[in-house]
Amino acid sequence: MPLRRLRVPDWARQEGTWRAARPSLIAAALKRAQARPSGNWFVLAGSREIGRNRPFSRTVAGTEVVAWRTEDGALHAGPGACPHLGAPLGQAALDCGQLVCRWHGLRLDERGGPWWTPFPARDDGVLAWVRLDDVGGEHPLERPVVPRRPPLRDSVSEVATATGVCEPEDVVANRLDPWHGSWFHPYSFANLGVRRAPESGSSEEEDFFEVVVSFRLSRRIGVPVTATFHCPEPRTVVMRIVEGEGTGSVVETHATPLENDSSGRPRTAVIEATVAYSQRPGFRMALPAAGVLRPLMRRVALRLWSDDLAYAERRYELRSTGRFPG
Numbered sequence: 001m002p003l004r005r006l007r008v009p010d011w012a013r014q015e016g017t018w019r020a021a022r023p024s025l026i027a028a029a030l031k032r033a034q035a036r037p038s039g040n041w042f043v044l045a046g047s048r049e050i051g052r053n054r055p056f057s058r059t060v061a062g063t064e065v066v067a068w069r070t071e072d073g074a075l076h077a078g079p080g081a082c083p084h085l086g087a088p089l090g091q092a093a094l095d096c097g098q099l100v101c102r103w104h105g106l107r108l109d110e111r112g113g114p115w116w117t118p119f120p121a122r123d124d125g126v127l128a129w130v131r132l133d134d135v136g137g138e139h140p141l142e143r144p145v146v147p148r149r150p151p152l153r154d155s156v157s158e159v160a161t162a163t164g165v166c167e168p169e170d171v172v173a174n175r176l177d178p179w180h181g182s183w184f185h186p187y188s189f190a191n192l193g194v195r196r197a198p199e200s201g202s203s204e205e206e207d208f209f210e211v212v213v214s215f216r217l218s219r220r221i222g223v224p225v226t227a228t229f230h231c232p233e234p235r236t237v238v239m240r241i242v243e244g245e246g247t248g249s250v251v252e253t254h255a256t257p258l259e260n261d262s263s264g265r266p267r268t269a270v271i272e273a274t275v276a277y278s279q280r281p282g283f284r285m286a287l288p289a290a291g292v293l294r295p296l297m298r299r300v301a302l303r304l305w306s307d308d309l310a311y312a313e314r315r316y317e318l319r320s321t322g323r324f325p326g
Contacts (some may be wrong), residue, residue: 187216211227223244
């Protein structure tokens with residue numbers, strides 16, 4: 001059985017982690033992540049959010065994007081404004097795999113047309129990505145930097161999305177501070193210890209955090225695991241279970257910049273993909289019930305991010321006013 005009875009001290013009597021959570025260490029890990037190439041790829045949404053019946057629209061890094069699927073299920077994306085008179089293509093109809101603008105009936109497809117050039121798009125089976133070369137500012141890559149995942153046919157995946165007033169770096173920095181887990185999320189984590197933290201000068205292969213932690217199922221029952229955290233590209237943090245129940249499972253936290261709010265402040269979407277995996281026969285038998293598991297997985301992710309986004313927003317507020325101590 002993977003379940004363990006937890007021996008957890010009262011919250012205020014935990015051993016403090018502030019000495020280990022050095023601001024300089026977190027800042028250096030963030031800087032190394034920001035230096036890695038993204039190839040101008042941004043996570044747009046979960047794959048299941050974009051169907052064949054209607055287009056999907058989101059503003060990414062200030063660029064309005066519309067995404068849709070052709071009749072063969074292939075993902076496509078392009079500018080969200082109709083090239084005729086600017087009507088929102090997110091409200092277009094889909095007919096035979098073509099976008100049909102509701103303003104004057106202009107038809108657009110993946111081949112593009114005058115004054116309307118589609119964006120490169122890719123569906124990795126869990127997430128939909130779009131490449132925006134005009135805003136990315138990097139050398140474009142043919143495909144996004146997708147972390148290694150367990151076999152999707154043997155896994156249960158779900159995507160949760162939350163938005164906050166902050167920049168992607170505030171979201172990534174939050175995930176590069178594993179020391180706050182038992183303090184800030186005592187309802188989910190217990191007995192958290194950082195076994196290894198990377199130092200400046202670490203190679204890319206050594207640039208990860210290793211954490212031992214128990215995921216709480218109740219006040220006194222939990223599942224102990226060992227997990228690693230690393231950044232394969234500037235806007236992504238991957239938690240991977242490397243020992244214990246669910247070895248091979250991953251939680252990918254992707255920070256996608258959106259448009260500014262009405263006050264000119266940046267907004268960021270946290271698009272978190274959980275890919276749960278286990279070699280236990282019971283887990284494989286439960287795969288047909290994935291539709292029941294996914295809402296629970298999404299609810300757990302959103303509960304954590306309701307707290308963490310509040311901190312990411314505060315971090316941005318302090319940074320933007322020159323008051324951030326780190």
